[in-house]
Amino acid sequence: MTIAPSIAAESEAAVADSTVTPPTVDPLAWLADAAAVRADAGLxxxxxxxxxxxxxxxxxxxxxxxxxGHPDVIAAAQRAAARFGAGSTASRLVVGTTAAHDEFERDIADFLGWPAALCFSSGYLANVGAITALVGRGDLIVSDAGTHASLIDGCRLSRAQVVVVGRGDVDAVAEALRTNAFRRALVVTDSVYSIDGEPAPVAGLYAAAHAAGAALLVDEAHALGVRGPGGRGLVAELGLAGAPGLIVTTVMSKSLGAQGGVVASSTLVREHLIDCARPFIFDTGLNPAAVGAAHAALGILRANPxxxxxxxxxxxxxxxxxxxxxxxxxxxxxxxxxxxxxxxxxxxxxxxxxxxxxxxxxxxxxxxxxxxxxxxxxxxxxxxxxxxxxxxxxxxxxxxx
CATH class of the missing domain: 3.90.1150.10 (Aspartate Aminotransferase, domain 1)
Incomplete structure (x- = not known):
């Protein structure tokens, strides 16, 4: 009986017998012209x-x-690496969640005044993951024009309808929520704008979102350790920590001197992100050293308000x-x-x-x-x-x- 060669064997034979003729024109040659344009523009x-x-x-x-560079933060990173290894070795849903992750998430949630928190590998992924998991086709996002690129990209990737309003324009947010049909709606803003450090009208945005039945996502990357009681952020400063329909994202890479992103909100939001946030599900978990460093920095902030x-x-x-x-x-x-x-x-x-x-x-x-x-x-x-x-x-x- 003759046995047909496997698909893999046929593929290997085809590759071995084939010859490739390089193109006469480099299809990426346009990059040189694009680089020249950027240089002329000072970019x-x-x-x-x-x-x-x-x-x-x-x-x-x-x-x-x-x-x-604080010695206690560096020492904590070293201890975490020695305890769990240089990397988390897998996605959070496999074996990439260490005790260090769990301990930090509990502590940062308590510090920020929320029932639960979830760690991502970066603040960028935390924003993209939260937005894309909370809204999609048939939904509406009202986005502040001053938001960070990670929020903008999360809006684009969500496939929801996106309405961009002027920076800090509460009335425009309310109007967009009033005049656009939606299944679910999400308002997106930074609490402190990253370029000039000015605060957004978070209280007004929350009131507008709440009145329309929309949720509000606030990126506190530039407010953690900077604003609010003991550095708990602008949301806490306004008395909104733990408020219904509110999601806070922040980072471990600024005031906490390490790396990683955090989403803090209700237990239901955390559970939903674990099930549905693709940047959480499919990304290798944040390395233990970064988690250990951020946790130590959080302890220093607690002790030095x-x-x-x-x-x-x-x-x-x-x-x-x-x-x-x-x-x-x-x-x-x-x-x-x-x-x-x-x-x-x-x-x-x-x-x-x-x-x-x-x-x-x-x-x-x-x-x-x-x-x-x-x-x-x-x-x-x-x-x-x-x-x-x-x-x-x-x-x-x-x-x-």
Missing amino acids: HRELLVRQADSPAINLASNDYLGLS ELPQRLRTAAARLAAKCGGHEPAAAVVSLIIGDPHQAVAIAAGCRAEGVLVGCFRPPSVPAGTSRLRLTARADLDDATVDHVADVVNRVRAQVMSA
Whole structure:
């Protein structure tokens, strides 16, 4: 009896006998032209490699409380890695949920004032996962124009109808909910806008959503450790922690100095995300070292509730010295306008040992390229004054050239 070769064997034979003729024209050649266009517009980007022993003063990071290098946070990361290994080894639903994950989720939920919380591998995935699990086709999202890219992408991937309203426009949110038919509706906003650190009208947005039977999702990435009682965020500051129809997302990568994202809400929301949030189900769980580090940082914040005020004081001093608006959070935004000049100023500051953020389109609207200076709770007055002197001097040199 003749046995037919397996499909795999036939496939291997076909590959061995085939020859490939390279195309005469590279189908990716257009990338060079696109790169040239970006460079002409001042939008080319390069990675800045940060050395471990760099003496530069870093005001470009989101390490708001200065805890990423805290010895207790580093030691906790090392203990977690020694206990559970370098990686979580699988998705959270298989064996990627360690005791470290469970302990942290319970503690962060309690700290934020919610019944439950769920960890994701990043804040980006937490936002995408929460939005896409809560709404879909036939549903409505009303999105604040000032929201972070992760919220925008979550809205796009949800396949729901999306109505974008002006930044902080509560009346427009109410109008969109009133004039659009929906099965379910979700209002989406940052609590503190990431570019300039200004707070959103969260209380008004919640009232508008609640009146229309819609839920509200608030990204507290730039409010955790910065606003609210003991750094619990703007939602807690407004007395809305634990409110029905409200979902909070936040991160472990800013004030907690580690990495990862969190969704905090009701137990029902947590259970739904475990069952339905694709970035949770199909992603490898956050590594134990990051969880251990974030948990230790949360403990430091609990034990030192004065840290957020210390941070905001440093931000206010920095803004006053640099001529920026008095900040409501940690970010001082200095609008330059021209992206080439913004890049030149950031480079000049870097050459003098000061790292500042440089934000250009599409991160900000055209014509509003800016420096983004991030204060930290561990900055003393002398350091803030030195940073301001460098920024002011380099800015004046570039702008007058």
